[in-house]
Amino acid sequence: MTVHRAVLRQVESISESRLPPSVQPLKRPPALGRAIELAFLRWEKRDLAGTERFWRDFGFHIVSASPQCLVARGTGAAPCIAIAHAGSADRFVGPAFLMSDDTDLHRYVTELGAQWLPAQQLPAGGRGIELKDPSGRSVWLLQQQARVEPLPLRPSVTAMTNTADHTPRVNRTVRTPIEPARVVRLGHVVLQTVDFAGMADWYLRVLGLIPTDVQYLPDGSPNLAFCRLDLGAQPADHHTLVIVGAIEEKYEHSAYEVLDLDALGQGQQVLRAQGHRHMWGIGRHLLGSQLFDYWHDPEGFEYEHYTDGDVFTSDVEPCYSALDFAGIWAWGDDAPASMKPQKNLPTLLRLLKLIRRKAITPQRLQLLSAALDAPARPWL
Numbered sequence: 502m503t504v505h506r507a508v509l510r511q512v513e514s515i516s517e518s519r520l521p522p523s524v525q526p527l528k529r530p531p532a533l534g535r536a537i538e539l540a541f542l543r544w545e546k547r548d549l550a551g552t553e554r555f556w557r558d559f560g561f562h563i564v565s566a567s568p569q570c571l572v573a574r575g576t577g578a579a580p581c582i583a584i585a586h587a588g589s590a591d592r593f594v595g596p597a598f599l600m601s602d603d604t605d606l607h608r609y610v611t612e613l614g615a616q617w618l619p620a621q622q623l624p625a626g627g628r629g630i631e632l633k634d635p636s637g638r639s640v641w642l643l644q645q646q647a648r649v650e651p652l653p654l655r656p657s658v659t660a661m662t663n664t665a666d667h668t669p670r671v672n673r674t675v676r677t678p679i680e681p682a683r684v685v686r687l688g689h690v691v692l693q694t695v696d697f698a699g700m701a702d703w704y705l706r707v708l709g710l711i712p713t714d715v716q717y718l719p720d721g722s723p724n725l726a727f728c729r730l731d732l733g734a735q736p737a738d739h740h741t742l743v744i745v746g747a748i749e750e751k752y753e754h755s756a757y758e759v760l761d762l763d764a765l766g767q768g769q770q771v772l773r774a775q776g777h778r779h780m781w782g783i784g785r786h787l788l789g790s791q792l793f794d795y796w797h798d799p800e801g802f803e804y805e806h807y808t809d810g811d812v813f814t815s816d817v818e819p820c821y822s823a824l825d826f827a828g829i830w831a832w833g834d835d836a837p838a839s840m841k842p843q844k845n846l847p848t849l850l851r852l853l854k855l856i857r858r859k860a861i862t863p864q865r866l867q868l869l870s871a872a873l874d875a876p877a878r879p880w881l
């Protein structure tokens with residue numbers, strides 16, 4: 502009888518100062534300014550009512566809802582985390598970042614051709630400019646946005662977690678309410694791109710981001726960057742923006758912080774009961790360490806609930822690891838096949854088009870497929 506013994510392994514990370522010559526460090530262009538928060542995401546939707554239902558069940562707090570526009574916030578101090586306008590398409594329009602007070606927005610106007618935004622377009626006041634990233638996506642940079650009073654949350658149960666060597670909870674039970682996982686704040690957005698080098702360079706320069714973890718292809722070229730905000734000595738999330746080299750320009754997912762693991766789990770029950778489409782989780786990510794649970798909104802866009810993520814100060818140097826599908830998560834169910842490009846005719850046609858217009862080389866496609874095709878957890 503053959504006994505199958507699977508090899509369990511963790512991703513190996515190398516800090517930038519110890520990189521072997523075979524791995525190319527990600528270029529760090531001089532920053533034009535400094536982002537201090539991913540403020541909100543902008544959407545266009547044909548059916549705002551469907552989006553509103555999903556947002557409520559997902560745990561957003563609806564600030565205003567009209568037939569033309571939907572605005573939502575979390576329980577935190579940000580006045581807005583998502584805005585959707587009624588339109589003729591279902592699409593992610595772009596992110597809006599809050600910039601530090603000492604960032605000079607005029608520089609973006611003169612050097613990058615940014616346009617000032619009319620005040621009535623800003624859902625939460627302040628001032629802002631619009632830029633186009635190299636893929637043509639609209640990016641807003643904002644300043645002087647007012648903060649709002651946080652909404653009440655139950656106390657977290659995490660501090661009262663009993664472990665084998667520590668039992669703070671005595672003569673008490675865990676009875677968290679069955680309710681939507683109340684979203685505290687918008688945490689990060691992940692963008693796929695054909696031009697990884699160009700997009701990473703642009704976002705690092707425009708937002709002054711710090712790469713926390715970089716993943717490279719078998720030829721040593723970077724292809725994925727988890728980037729954090731530069732908040733100096735104040736800890737910042739492991740990633741606020743993730744740029745992923747892929748075969749299309751695409752919103753991949755956005756992620757929202759909830760109070761604790763029980764909020765995440767009870768929130769899953771609510772979303773399941775309301776008939777929403779579950780995608781992946783609960784599990785723990787590897788790079789960033791978050792406990793996660795992924796959902797599809799009515800049009801199939803991916804949303805992530807998370808809690809217990811890593812945070813770093815600005816003095817921690819970037820780490821590098823080989824790009825490997827298994828490296829996406831530490832434990833949990835197998836990642837869904839929809840996270841990889843589907844092997845079908847539309848994908849093949851897209852690849853041929855990319856090669857024809859020299860957006861990607863067949864060699865790079867081969868490396869990408871070698872990195873992602875190996876089954877991540879053959880026993881799942």
Ligand SMILES: [Fe+2]
Pocket residue numbers: 689691754755756805
């Ligand atoms: Fe995520």
